[in-house]
Amino acid sequence: MDVILFGPPGAGKGTQAKRLISQLSVPQISTGDMMRAERASGTDLGKRFESFMSAGKLVPDALVLELVEQRLKAEDAEAGAIFDGYPRTIPQAEALDSMLDRLERKIDVVVSMEISLAEQIDRITGRRTCVGCGHIYHVRYSPPPSEGRCANCGGELSQRKDDLEEVVRKRHEEYLANTAPLLGYYGAKGLVVTVNAVGSLDDVTARIRDAVAR
Numbered sequence: 001m002d003v004i005l006f007g008p009p010g011a012g013k014g015t016q017a018k019r020l021i022s023q024l025s026v027p028q029i030s031t032g033d034m035m036r037a038e039r040a041s042g043t044d045l046g047k048r049f050e051s052f053m054s055a056g057k058l059v060p061d062a063l064v065l066e067l068v069e070q071r072l073k074a075e076d077a078e079a080g081a082i083f084d085g086y087p088r089t090i091p092q093a094e095a096l097d098s099m100l101d102r103l104e105r106k107i108d109v110v111v112s113m114e115i116s117l118a119e120q121i122d123r124i125t126g127r128r129t130c131v132g133c134g135h136i137y138h139v140r141y142s143p144p145p146s147e148g149r150c151a152n153c154g155g156e157l158s159q160r161k162d163d164l165e166e167v168v169r170k171r172h173e174e175y176l177a178n179t180a181p182l183l184g185y186y187g188a189k190g191l192v193v194t195v196n197a198v199g200s201l202d203d204v205t206a207r208i209r210d211a212v213a214r
């Protein structure tokens with residue numbers, strides 16, 4: 001079963017995808033994580049990403065699609081995958097559809113995780129990231145045991161620039177302009193199921209599981 005977790009920044013797509021991989025026994029397709037891994041291990045594809053990223057350019061859609069195709073062909077993804085944060089635009093979705101068609105599979109369901117802008121801002125601006133190990137805390141929802149220090153590695157906690165309110169608002173505008181139209185694209189195919197993304201992690205996971213089981 002190929003599932004897209006869809007929603008604005010701060011909806012919890014990545015967090016929920018990680019919880020669902022064990023429950024659904026399929027891997028997570030996070031193009032950001034996968035690109036970082038390819039670069040770090042210096043594969044051919046990684047070197048091609050590197051040439052764009054080091055020049056401060058966007059990696060072309062076709063190259064990202066190649067990475068996704070390669071991942072979907074791996075044995076553990078035969079039964080399906082959870083897409084998190086991809087596709088982000090209509091052209092990406094169209095290209096993904098034709099690639100899936102070639103592999104004789106298709107997107108089965110798009111879970112639209114709904115959350116208000118106020119809630120997004122609250123979640124994202126409260127994040128504090130460990131500079132040592134990358135672990136993410138939240139000042140209210142998952143505070144570190146000792147203030148300003150990571151419980152895993154003792155590293156210093158800082159607020160990423162991406163998590164400042166003005167940046168969150170800008171990302172939301174971009175989401176509305178480029179990504180939100182995907183709901184119409186997948187909605188026309190009858191694939192969209194809406195879930196309330198506000199609540200405890202367990203509650204939201206259960207709602208997504210119900211949505212996927214429909």
Ligand SMILES: [Zn+2]
Binds near residue numbers: 132133151154
């Ligand atoms: Zn740490």
